[in-house]
Amino acid sequence: MGYTLDYDRIELGHYLEQLTKEELLPSRTALKKQINKRFTAISRQGIRNLSELRSALRSKAHVSEFSSECGVEPEYLCLLLNQINSMEATPMQLGVLPDVDFDAVSKLAKEGVDTTRALFEAGLTREKRKNLVQHLGIKPKSLLELVKLSDLSRIPWAGAVCCRVIYETGIDTVAKVASTNEDLLYLRMQYVLKQLAYPIKRLRPVDAQRCVKAARQLTFDIQY
Template identity: 30%
Template sequence: MGYYIDLGKITIDDYKTKLQSAYLPPSRMVLKEKLDERFEYFKNIGIKNVKELVQLLKKKEKFAELSKVECFSGDYLTILLRELKSILPKPNKIADFTEIAKDAISKLEKTGITNTQKLYDKVIKKSDRKNLADSTGIDDQEILQLTQLTDLSRIKWVGATYAQILYNLGADTVEKVTNSDPVDLHVRINQMIKEKNIFKGSIGLNDVKILIESAGELPLEIEY
């Protein structure tokens, strides 16, 4: 299956259903409006799945044409494309994980492994991780930590710092995040942010619900 969700396997109807019940930030609530009308239009022009929808919206001339259609007026298409792109988050740089030893980061970079997507295929199985530890000289436990941080990095909107917070809270895999209670995890995340002065402000409960929902959509391939 791989690092990302296979967008080609998500039908237009499935994605419409997802949006109906999805937790969305206020700035993206417009995506819940006119769902039947908008998605029926996409189907009528031959769009069958989310991969095809992303490809369509990325074409400037097609985007411009669609913007003139009445049901897509305003910023709807721009916001939809942002939401679709967030399904495939940009990989985190290994060097951005501040709790990983610089020596380990350097050893991985020498082999061409600079981000979580490049690391993913090399840590899926226990035997893969053993081979990577042997070939790089990185400690087995540190390889496991990097594996878990890589797993978490696949979740929408989870940057290196957020992945490290989840790891330190024990929600250290996609599966554990999926099975977390949102209220409990929300409280513990913000307690850690405050106690360790990680950054100013806090993470909202709705954001944690989005985190858990997004984690639940990811394939579970890593062997622990």
């Protein structure tokens, strides 16, 4: 459970398969060179999942030590760690989300609930949301919208505008995104962009694919 990925659940072999198929940034395409050989060397050190790998590479000194033990170059290990860390979404300020109830955002901020992560945790259950509505005088619809946007913000690569676009498709929670056909999400996002003209420069099928795949690696914690 939690706002971010549970790296314990992502097995090294599964991530190897994922990384092999993924379209990487130009600066990270070197990760695919001799990828099977390097991942085999990593797994021989007893690494079973991404949580254990992140722990093994938690500092420059640990990277150097692990490199000496497994024979994989430290430059490769650092690049791999950067790629793994990019899977984790960074919480954003509620106020940067487009077209939300800013009165609700202001009232939440006064209670210290000013980020998507904070609201994710504060609005996990119907009872918690009911208490926020009663205590702060927020419209239930406005709060639920903000909670759903906060849920969607857990998807890596989904910025504030992208979260809004996904929300407007009606596929408005992480659980729904995870169970959605990638092509359907892409088509619905395209439709929303044409109708509402949100400032996303370019939307590709691979972007929708990444969202769905990332959502499937998250836990579905919020009670709707």
